Amino acid sequence: MVDEKGISDEVADRVGEYVRQSGDMREMVQFLKSEPVLCGNENIKAGINDMELLVSYLEVCVINQPPRSSPAVISEESESQVGSIAAGGRYDNLVGMYTKNPMPCVGISFGVDRIITILNARLEDKTLPEIDVYIIALSGKDITGLLLERMSVARELWNAGISAEFTARVKPRQDKQSK
Numbered sequence: 001m002v003d004e005k006g007i008s009d010e011v012a013d014r015v016g017e018y019v020r021q022s023g024d025m026r027e028m029v030q031f032l033k034s035e036p037v038l039c040g041n042e043n044i045k046a047g048i049n050d051m052e053l054l055v056s057y058l059e060v061c062v063i064n065q066p067p068r069s070s071p072a073v074i075s076e077e078s079e080s081q082v083g084s085i086a087a088g089g090r091y092d093n094l095v096g097m098y099t100k101n102p103m104p105c106v107g108i109s110f111g112v113d114r115i116i117t118i119l120n121a122r123l124e125d126k127t128l129p130e131i132d133v134y135i136i137a138l139s140g141k142d143i144t145g146l147l148l149e150r151m152s153v154a155r156e157l158w159n160a161g162i163s164a165e166f167t168a169r170v171k172p173r174q175d176k177q178s179k
Contacts, residue, residue, distance in 0.1 A: 011037050025055045060151040086110050133157055134178045135166035147172035 005014075014037050021028060032038055032048045039045050088108040098100040135150045137143070150166045157164040167177055 011041075014038055025051070025058065029055055049061060056148060057151065058157060060148055130163060132166050133160050133164040134177075135164060136174065137167070137172050143171070145169070 014035055018032060018035075018038075021031065029048060029052050032044075032051070039048070039109055086108060089106065091105045091107050092102065095105045105153070125160075135153055137145050146167070148171050154164045154166050
């Protein structure tokens with residue numbers, strides 16, 4: 001990182017310390033936010049803000065345990081009959097192939113064909129539930145969309161055995177939700 005990316009030794013050491021950690025994602029975000037060396041970089045600060053938003057979404061959706069993270073590990077989630085359906089990691093050179101400048105990135109990818117295979121199998125088994133409740137967000141100039149609140153209500157309904165859905169848009173249009 002120091003030679004290739006021109007990052008100072010101090011920043012490289014702090015990133016190294018972060019990568020060696022694992023645990024509660026909220027604690028890891030707080031660790032990053034407490035590091036003035038890291039927060040001085042606008043790209044890192046934007047990444048921390050994105051992680052904090054992700055943590056807030058996961059905290060609403062995860063059942064009985066806080067979301068955990070291990071930044072040094074590339075993980076894959078799988079459905080046994082089709083193999084891996086999602087994976088994440090660094091994609092530095094991939095994005096750089098389509099731009100004039102190299103671009104550091106991390107991301108997640110989904111196997112669309114595998115997801116379709118799973119969905120088709122569930123359709124054949126008729127295991128897709130009917131929707132009992134659709135949670136609609138009001139829209140308007142001063143309305144935030146209440147995404148976290150809608151997610152929380154959906155989680156409570158799911159925990160009670162009630163089938164519920166909502167649009168995942170931050171500020172959805174009311175007319176589109178009604179359709």
